[in-house]
Amino acid sequence: MSQAIAVEKVSKKFVLGALQRDTMLRERLISMLSAPFRRRSAAPNVLWALRDVSFGVDAGEVVGIIGRNGAGKSTLLKVLSKITYPTSGEVHVSGRIASLLEVGTGFHEELTGRENIYLNGSILGMKHGEVAAKLDSMVEFAGVAQFLDTPIKRYSTGMRLRLGFAVAAHLDPDVLIVDEVLAVGDAGFQRKCLNAMDGLRSGGRTVLFVSHNMAAVENLCSRCIWIDAGKVVMDGAPREVIEAYMNTFANARETMADLRSVQNRRGSGEIRYTAMEYLTPTGEPLRVVRSGDSLVVRFHYHAQKPIVYPSFGFRLYTEFGTLVTDTSTWHHGIDIPLVPPGDGYVDLHIEFLNLLPARYYFSLWITGAASPVHDNVEHCGQLDVGLANVYSSGRMLDNRSGIVFFPQRWKVDEQLMAAVGPKAEEK
Numbered sequence: 001m002s003q004a005i006a007v008e009k010v011s012k013k014f015v016l017g018a019l020q021r022d023t024m025l026r027e028r029l030i031s032m033l034s035a036p037f038r039r040r041s042a043a044p045n046v047l048w049a050l051r052d053v054s055f056g057v058d059a060g061e062v063v064g065i066i067g068r069n070g071a072g073k074s075t076l077l078k079v080l081s082k083i084t085y086p087t088s089g090e091v092h093v094s095g096r097i098a099s100l101l102e103v104g105t106g107f108h109e110e111l112t113g114r115e116n117i118y119l120n121g122s123i124l125g126m127k128h129g130e131v132a133a134k135l136d137s138m139v140e141f142a143g144v145a146q147f148l149d150t151p152i153k154r155y156s157t158g159m160r161l162r163l164g165f166a167v168a169a170h171l172d173p174d175v176l177i178v179d180e181v182l183a184v185g186d187a188g189f190q191r192k193c194l195n196a197m198d199g200l201r202s203g204g205r206t207v208l209f210v211s212h213n214m215a216a217v218e219n220l221c222s223r224c225i226w227i228d229a230g231k232v233v234m235d236g237a238p239r240e241v242i243e244a245y246m247n248t249f250a251n252a253r254e255t256m257a258d259l260r261s262v263q264n265r266r267g268s269g270e271i272r273y274t275a276m277e278y279l280t281p282t283g284e285p286l287r288v289v290r291s292g293d294s295l296v297v298r299f300h301y302h303a304q305k306p307i308v309y310p311s312f313g314f315r316l317y318t319e320f321g322t323l324v325t326d327t328s329t330w331h332h333g334i335d336i337p338l339v340p341p342g343d344g345y346v347d348l349h350i351e352f353l354n355l356l357p358a359r360y361y362f363s364l365w366i367t368g369a370a371s372p373v374h375d376n377v378e379h380c381g382q383l384d385v386g387l388a389n390v391y392s393s394g395r396m397l398d399n400r401s402g403i404v405f406f407p408q409r410w411k412v413d414e415q416l417m418a419a420v421g422p423k424a425e426e427k
Helices: 025-037 073-080 113-123 128-142 157-170 187-202 214-220 238-252 414-426
Strands: 003-016 045-058 062-066 088-093 097-100 175-179 206-210 223-228 231-236 271-279 295-303 311-318 323-328 342-350 358-367 375-386
Touching: 003 073, 003 206, 045 073, 045 088, 045 206, 045 231, 062 073, 062 187, 062 214, 062 238, 073 088, 073 097, 073 175, 073 206, 097 157, 113 128, 113 157, 128 157, 157 175, 157 187, 175 187, 187 206, 187 214, 206 214, 214 238, 214 375, 223 238, 231 238, 271 358, 271 375, 295 311, 295 358
Parallel strands: 062 206, 062 223, 097 175, 175 206
Antiparallel strands: 003 045, 003 088, 223 231, 271 295, 295 342, 311 323, 311 358, 358 375
């Protein structure tokens, strides 16, 4: 298969604090007058955003690029998009490139939405008729029909983003480069973006996708590149790369979420949650949680005084606020006669996590016989659930399949399978 992108030993250097070219007479005069007083001996403060980066992307491949903020991901995409040039090394990209790197990139402020669509099409080498044939689908995708003949400078940030992605995805690029488009926009728009990129993948287009949404990267991409400090740390199967990347966070921060300083809580305060953590069934810190996993969620508390018949509970929500479950020790028939003053914890054992990949939030509560509410703290714990091969088919479920899944088994009549077999062989 031919390569769509070839990156060979690419490095990019920025000189921090370097003066830009003076564009006004006043700036030029000030620069000339202050020149004798500048420190000439100080070494320039150099930042290498990319260092000796090399990789190739085959035509039709969808590659996710992950890494921390400031790792060099956006700089790499700008080099690939020819927005900036590498300090050293070479980049080769075959075919037409469409990039969505920043909100409004490629738009002319004074032109209308319609005019900008045609402008972007001409930049990609498309004829007027080709763009016109796709205009309606782009406008529908972006949801800007009412403002199509309004100058872009009047658009909101969300409108610019929607139109920018619509243009980039619908103008038949050979290579689509997208930088964290899922960080902005509502849930409906994010689903549209994911579906559009999935369609490009099915159509054999090459896609480079930067995102902090690990579930989206694992679901969409056949390959993942992890960049840190301007260098390629790992390049391989998305699941393996993401797990290695997520493990670095485990080493860089506290193992449990501290709830003592959380302010948005109510209740008597006689007993309060102080922390929560995710553990393996054997009690080790759990950094990567996947659909189908077994895990323990430990809720730490502190009691100011003896608490009679407390009930420990939680509510779990999707990132869009949908309640998944509301349960407690009381629901499970556990009646705790007395909690003495001091610190302690209760464990929630989950034998089989049947949540589909997405981000979820815990809200915690404690009630008691003497007080309706001792503690109630909203959205205090975050749970990121990653993809897993839960049905052992190699075909992953994602959050487009719903919120939960359950163990199941399908049975197809043997005669039906026998009838399908010859057709499958002919294909």
